[in-house]
Amino acid sequence: MEKTVIQPPRPGDWVWRVDWEGIVGEHGTPLYIYDLNTVKERARRVLLEFTYRPRRVLYSLKANPHPQVLGELLVMGLGAETVSLGEVKRALEVGFPPERISYTACCVSGEELLEVARLGVSINADSVGQARLLHGAGVETLGLRINPGVGSGHHRYTVTGGPGSKFGLLPQEALRLARDLGGGFASRVRRLHFHVGSGVWDPGVYLEALRKILPLLDVYVEVEEIDVGGGMAYDYLAGLREFDYSGLALGIGGVLEEAGLGGLRVTIEPGRYIVAPAGVLLARVTEVKRREDSLIVGVDTGMNHLIRPVLYGAMHRVVFPLHRGRLEWEERGLLVGNVCESGDILAHGVPLPPNLGVGDIVLILDTGAYGASMASSYNIRPPPREVVIRA
Ligand SMILES: Cc1ncc(COP(=O)(O)O)c(C=O)c1O
Incomplete structure (x- = not known):
């Protein structure tokens, strides 16, 4: 240390x-x-500075799921990003409507996944198995969490993208899935998701990951939203340096425009940064x-x-x-x-x-x-x- x-x-x-x-x-x-005033001020900063439109900001519950913290963010219009049935239930109890809750979980049981779907919460499938299960169960729309091959974080345990990571589908797995399950499956996929890690300072990492997943849109043509995850860093040493949300927004806009995808909705999932x-x-x-x-x-x-x-x-x-x-x-x-x-x-x-x-x-x-x-x-x-x- x-x-x-x-x-x-x-x-x-x-x-x-x-x-x-x-x-x-x-x-x-x-x-x-x-301090709820600090929670509010941090969330307001994200809403002001992440200028990309259309966009959604989902707060990542795992950072701090205290009901009053969640209540503060709910009234500010944020959604909820969850990783377990427990977090989904907490978000619902606090009052987040199911359509403002997203669920992305690794290595969970089929029972949990189907229960989350039953509650009306949108799921980003983290694996081929999860995607097949949801498709087979007739879940009408879903997202795919992709491992973009790029990762970053303040410690190796907080890097969630790249080789060796347990999270997400590899792009080639996502392509194979579309081929194996056909158009009936591909047309249900409305969102591509990635999360490179936690404690990331460089907006360029998100852009690199974004570029890596865009080719999937040639196959998943009904995708309406790209979720670039959370991980925006906080300055623990001095509380002075700030993550560059406007740089991230401009960068994402540039990459999507260049690819002719300007209308796509973009979602971010900050947790640590806010609380x-x-x-x-x-x-x-x-x-x-x-x-x-x-x-x-x-x-x-x-x-x-x-x-x-x-x-x-x-x-x-x-x-x-x-x-x-x-x-x-x-x-x-x-x-x-x-x-x-x-x-x-x-x-x-x-x-x-x-x-x-x-x-x-x-x-x-x-x-x-x-x-x-x-x-x-x-x-x-x-x-x-x-x-x-x-x-
Ligand atoms: C999928 C996903 N989204 C968002 C986050 C939030 O990360 P942070 O609190 O660093 O912003 C995490 C954290 O692990 C995550 O796994």
């Missing part, structure tokens, strides 16, 4: 507007807190151990509640909100959790206040995406509660 590079939140950031002591007093720790900076994992210091060469700070949470650092080597900024304005401290420590695993490290090189002690409040920033949604109860410690605010 690399050393954490700390760039404290900007003075106007929502984390400085919260009465953390009050929240801890009311709810205790560990706790995930989500990562809207969440904080709030914890309290439980131990301070001084070792010869390091200072180890233990907290009442761990890899069971936030697995990104150990799973992906991900970095999260850490601040001690009650010591605000004192970020020049020289001493740095290792932030560890309370799980019985040596790998239970939440952050390296965390700047520490000089008089840090047991009970001090710690904020692990930018944990609104893939924080609670990936949490487990390992060691029989329940996942943190989640509280929503408007900062």
Whole structure:
């Protein structure tokens, strides 16, 4: 894991507007807190900057399926991108109409697939088997998830396109399917989908993948929509750099125009981009151990509640909100959790206040995406509660 590079939140950031002591007093720790105003501001940015038309923006539930987060995005007009029957049911419960929900799942059972179809949700088949099953069951329209042979991501585990990936149909498999099942099948395919990975900065990667799948439109002539997936990156180190949505929109427009496909609808599926900076994992210091060469700070949470650092080597900024304005401290420590695993490290090189002690409040920033949604109860410690605010 690399050393954490700390760039404290900007003075106007929502984390400085919260009465953390009050929240801890009311709810205790560990706790995930989500700021709905930040969720809204991030989603608005996507809607404004992704200027391609016609378009759909589907929020990827797996990043954070909290009902109030979903409710906020529903009223803003976003749709829902789901990967399991559980997520489909959550989206329906919150009020997303089935036609605004998309489902793309790998290696799931036929029963699950048919249940999702029965609920009226549109499915992107992830394999030859799924496509055959849906066709055989008489599902009238569907999409195909294609592995475009191009992948990208912040860690090799988040690269989902390219050789060796378990996801999607290869273009040649999609062509063979059309040949084997004939026009009755091909005319049911209304959407081509790909998702290159998660944590992608370069819009060019999406364009490269798009170019790779366009030849399929010679066979799948009824396709009305291209879904280029999610994965738009977030700047965990400083919260300053932004993904270039307008560049992506212009690029897609250019590629489609060039191919004579200007009227196609384009869908994007951001998750992390919208919710990562809207969440904080709030914890309290439980131990301070001084070792010869390091200072180890233990907290009442761990890899069971936030697995990104150990799973992906991900970095999260850490601040001690009650010591605000004192970020020049020289001493740095290792932030560890309370799980019985040596790998239970939440952050390296965390700047520490000089008089840090047991009970001090710690904020692990930018944990609104893939924080609670990936949490487990390992060691029989329940996942943190989640509280929503408007900062
Ligand atoms: C098919 C699909 N769409 C969208 C996403 C959302 O990715 P992100 O949260 O990085 O935007 C994922 C994430 O794994 C995905 O698998």
